[in-house]
Amino acid sequence: MKLREFVRPSTLKEARAVLRELGPKGMPLAGGTALHFMRGRTPVTAVDITRLGLSYIRREGDFFEIGAATPLADIQRRRGPRWAMHEICRRISTHQIRNVSTIGGNICRVFPWADLPVVLLAMNARMLVYTGGKKRAEVPADDFFASQPAGRFAGGDILAAVRIPVLKAHHGFGSVKASRTAAAFSLVTVAALLELEGGRIASARVAAGSAIPFPKRLRSVEAALAGREPSAETFRAAAALAAGDARWIGQEGMSADYVRELAEVSLTDALARAAEFARGRND
Amino acid sequence: MRKGTRSVSFTLNGEKKTFATRPDEKLLDLLRREGYRGSKYGCGQGTCGACTVIMDGRAVYGCLLYAMQAEGREIRTIESVGTFERPGEVQNELAAAGAVQCGYCIPGIVMSATALMESEKDLSDEIAREYMDGNLCRCTGYEKIWLALRRVFDRRAGGSPAPGRSGKGAKK
Numbered sequence: 191m192k193l194r195e196f197v198r199p200s201t202l203k204e205a206r207a208v209l210r211e212l213g214p215k216g217m218p219l220a221g222g223t224a225l226h227f228m229r230g231r232t233p234v235t236a237v238d239i240t241r242l243g244l245s246y247i248r249r250e251g252d253f254f255e256i257g258a259a260t261p262l263a264d265i266q267r268r269r270g271p272r273w274a275m276h277e278i279c280r281r282i283s284t285h286q287i288r289n290v291s292t293i294g295g296n297i298c299r300v301f302p303w304a305d306l307p308v309v310l311l312a313m314n315a316r317m318l319v320y321t322g323g324k325k326r327a328e329v330p331a332d333d334f335f336a337s338q339p340a341g342r343f344a345g346g347d348i349l350a351a352v353r354i355p356v357l358k359a360h361h362g363f364g365s366v367k368a369s370r371t372a373a374a375f376s377l378v379t380v381a382a383l384l385e386l387e388g389g390r391i392a393s394a395r396v397a398a399g400s401a402i403p404f405p406k407r408l409r410s411v412e413a414a415l416a417g418r419e420p421s422a423e424t425f426r427a428a429a430a431l432a433a434g435d436a437r438w439i440g441q442e443g444m445s446a447d448y449v450r451e452l453a454e455v456s457l458t459d460a461l462a463r464a465a466e467f468a469r470g471r472n473d
Numbered sequence: 474m475r476k477g478t479r480s481v482s483f484t485l486n487g488e489k490k491t492f493a494t495r496p497d498e499k500l501l502d503l504l505r506r507e508g509y510r511g512s513k514y515g516c517g518q519g520t521c522g523a524c525t526v527i528m529d530g531r532a533v534y535g536c537l538l539y540a541m542q543a544e545g546r547e548i549r550t551i552e553s554v555g556t557f558e559r560p561g562e563v564q565n566e567l568a569a570a571g572a573v574q575c576g577y578c579i580p581g582i583v584m585s586a587t588a589l590m591e592s593e594k595d596l597s598d599e600i601a602r603e604y605m606d607g608n609l610c611r612c613t614g615y616e617k618i619w620l621a622l623r624r625v626f627d628r629r630a631g632g633s634p635a636p637g638r639s640g641k642g643a644k645k
Contacts, residue, residue, distance in 0.1 A: 193497035196479065196541040223519060223537045226499075236496065238542065263531070266603075284607025285585065287519055289531040290538065372606055373520065 191217065191225050194233035202242050202320050202348060209237055210346030218348060220244075220259045221290035224299070244294070244350060253316075253353040258294030265293060272356045274363040274467065278309050278381070284373045294349045299340040300405065303375035307335050307405040309365050311397035312381035316353040319343075326350050335405055360386045362468025364460040368452055376400040377441060378453045384420065384464040391415045391424070396457065401449045402436045410434040411457065420465040422458070429457035483543040485509075486553040494540040500526070501535030504550060511551035511580045515609075522608030525581035526550050532588040532604070551580035554587060562635040563587065563625050570621035574612035581608050586622055596626035 196219075199205040209216045212235055219225060219236040244259035247268055254273060256265060266279035266288060282288060282296075282305055296306040297317075310331045317334045318326040319342070327347075334342075343349070357363060365381035376399070383395040394415040399405035414428040438453055440446040481503075482491040494503055501524045504512055515523030517536050524535035527549040555561030560568065563583045567573050582605070589604035590596065601622065610618060628635065 193539065194477075196496040196539065198544065219539075219542075222539060222542060223534075225539075226537055227518070233497075236539070236541070240542075261531075280603065284520070284522070285604050286522060286525055286532050286534045286607040287537070289528075289533050 191228040191230045192233035193225075193236050195235040196238065197235060198238040198241055200241060202244075202350065203322070205237055205239055205242060206320060206322055206346045206348055208346075209343075209348070212237070213344070216346075218298075218343070220292040220295045221261065221287075222295075223287055223291045224295060224301075239348060240292075245292075249356070250353070252356050254356060255318075256293055256352045256354065258298075258349040258351055259292045260294075262288040262291050262293065262296070272358070272361075274313075274357060274365075275309070275354060277363075278305050278365045278367065281305065281367045281369075281372075293352055297334075297339065297352070298343060298349050300335065300338060302403060303379070303400040304405065305365070305367055305376055305379045305399065307331075308379050308397045308399040309381045310352065310354070311335055311405060311407055312365070312383045312395045313354050313363065314383065314395055315355070317349060318351040318353060320348045320350040322347070328353075332407070338404075357383075357467075358385075360468055362386065362464040362466065364463025364465075364467060366456040366460040366463070368456050377444070378438075378449065378456050380453065380456045380460045382457070382460045382464045384415070384461065384468055386420060386465070386468045389419065391418050391420050396428075396461075398432065398436055398453060398457070401438050401441060401453065403439075406436065408432050408435040408457075415461070420461075420468075422462065425458045425461040425465075426454075428461070429454040432457055479541065481540050481544050483545060484547040486549055492540070496539070496541060498540045499536055500538040500540045500543055500548070503540040504535060504548075509550045509552055513577055513580060515577065515581075520607075520609065521578070522581040522585065523578055525584040525608065527584055527588050530588065530591060532585045532607070534607070549584075549587075551583060554583055562628075563622070565636075566621040566624050567618065570617045570624070572613055572617035572621045578608060578610045578612075582610070582618060586625070590626070590629060596630055601626065 217234040218239050240259050244257040246257040262279045266276050300307050315331045317329045321327050362384045367379045368377045379400045380398045385392045394412045396408045396411045410431040411428045418424040438449040478493050481494050513523035515521035519534045519537040525532050526535045528546050555564045563586050
């Protein structure tokens with residue numbers, strides 16, 4: 191993408207005003223790594239949003255709040271009880287990219303292979319959007335990722351933070367990303383959140399992305415898990431229903447059928463990891 | 474000033490500098506244009522790591538950073554680590570281990586390893602791999618690079634000083 195100008199607002203309010211005025215001629219820039227690959231004939235003005243105090247991770251009651259301009263490396267490095275976000279961030283791209291690429295940049299414009307939308311859908315995250323007022327609008331992941339989120343920001347609004355529920359005891363999270371090489375884009379990426387109760391699955395949120403046009407929840411898989419024992423058999427049977435929610439697309443060198451198998455195996459693994467986490471895995 | 478020209482100021486290898494640039498010039502292009510040729514242009518798309526420099530203590534790709542993003546930051550390039558006559562510790566060990574074949578990836582490897590050693594106390598393989606996963610070498614198969622880095626890391630962990638500049642790695 192061609193840049194005609196580069197501006198550095200110093201407050202969120204100013205950034206929103208600038209983006210609002212520029213309209214389609216403006217482009218918020220955080221890490222900026224994706225901008226180099228975006229096609230567009232008209233040069234845009236890059237609006238640097240990395241100097242607005244949006245880089246932080248803190249616990250706020252029942253949520254971890256991650257500033258939208260927090261680099262993936264910071265999320266990857268953080269450890270703590272009931273925190274699971276580091277696992278997927280370690281798997282995204284390379285160290286140098288993770289040092290600049292941000293959580294907001296990864297989710298405000300969703301590319302089909304993106305991992306974080308899938309994770310945030312499963313985690314039931316809330317996006318906090320700065321819309322100019324005193325209060326930030328809270329958008330649940332299901333709404334935020336119902337369609338391309340970029341449209342939501344056309345009027346200059348800016349993603350301020352992402353809130354991730356602190357996992358309770360008996361909650362477990364697991365994500366699996368299948369890729370050709372460590373740093374390559376996902377072939378299939380899946381994530382699962384399980385709530386266990388009395389030895390059974392009380393509720394489940396399962397999502398998938400890559401090899402389908404847009405990340406989404408797998409409701410048939412979720413339904414097949416509820417009330418069951420968290421066993422390998424349950425997970426395999428539930429994963430086999432994913433094709434009812436997602437039509438897997440073949441990719442270079444892989445038939446659609448192969449991708450389906452890859453997705454099912456990945457789902458089974460993610461569910462097993464989530465169950466292990468719920469029982470007290472702590473890494 | 475030519476149309477479309479902007480200026481950017483940042484600390485480069487310890488010195489405050491101001492450069493003329495364009496809104497979409499890449500930091501790597503600016504650095505090389507200004508004579509800092511140690512950072513290499515490899516893939517140009519954030520995969521190979523030959524362009525790695527350190528910004529505010531973190532390894533970043535110079536090819537995927539607009540120069541304007543460096544405003545007010547502290548940038549370090551391979552030129553800050555050592556020279557041909559006086560190589561740095563990592564450079565010495567890489568040379569001694571025979572880890573440098575074509576050498577194109579080496580400046581990036583050195584910068585990533587430098588960022589690692591400055592950021593982490595734990596220099597285990599697991600952590601080291603996280604920091605080094607954005608640098609490709611197409612000659613060596615990495616074995617000798619790892620051998621050299623491990624020597625430096627173990628020395629850090631053991632608290633012993635680097636061997637003198639006249640060490641065998643410096644002979645050329």
